[in-house]
Amino acid sequence: MEHSPVYQTHRGHDHPHNHDHGHSHGPSDNHNHHGHSHGIGGHHAPNNKKGLTIALLITASIMILEFAGGLWTNSLALLSDSGHMLSDAGALVLSLMALWFAVRPPAPNKTYGYYRFEILAALFNGATLFVIAGFIIWEAYHRLWNPPTVSSGSMIAIACIGLLANLASAWALLRQGDVKDNINVRSAYLHVLGDALGSVGAIVAGVLMLAFSWYVADPIISVVVALLILKSAWGVIRQAIHILMEGTPATVDCAQVKKALLQIEGVREVHDFHVWTITSGLDSLSCHIVIDEPSDSQTVLQQAIHIVEQQFRIMHTTIQVETPALQHGDMKV
Structure with a gap:
């Protein structure tokens, strides 16, 4: 089965490709596969690596400072923030690894390459935030009943340095x-913001203890910060799971896409329709389009490709054009 050449856009360059894909739906199968656009809006650009590297260097330095300061001042807020920063340093390292993995070329047993490693890294980062927040809440619970004396002046000074460093990391990202x-x-950015919240909490707790000797403020503020961290973490985890479950991208309205395809002259039906996300900035679409017998399949295919790309910004499409006479088994999904 021969196909007319279609053009594959690859990082801004046009390359003609002849496609011959063996989807076996019978001898009259007319399958057309549009070229994939693998240029993903620069989300693997060096600027991401630079931002993550700067944030990692700052976070690791302040983590050591806050850990030492927490031991010196006996402050849970500082110790919990340094623990959170340890998690953040690991998250930033993982994020950098994900960018490195993602640009590796596809392999025969991984035809999408390693793009999904970014999503796994995000899921792991979100899960570690839950663990850190749980530890903070557990330790704060014990300190509520017998709050220890804290060197609040030194604690405030260290927390202020930590806050400035966190803001610098967030700015870099x-x-x-x-x-x-x-x-x-x-x-990774949410990890850094969580650190900033932890530093703000430590400053507030330090001021309350310095002004009123209210040492219970240290664990109370720590719990408030932990709850804010949990809220941010849940958003990341939920989005990562949605992508891993092949959920429809939030920016795509499937009903509108189908409606636009059905408005192409000669198109009778759109079925076996799927839209999903491979990784950040790279959405995919696959579907079957049933056309009237006299319609030209290549013309319909070209119009469909153009609509999906221009109106819905989906650059990675697989569209099978078929006539009503084509028979194939029902798809399970």
């Missing part, structure tokens, strides 16, 4: 990285 659309970088 915002400035250099794709915090909005890349779930991996965003999960």
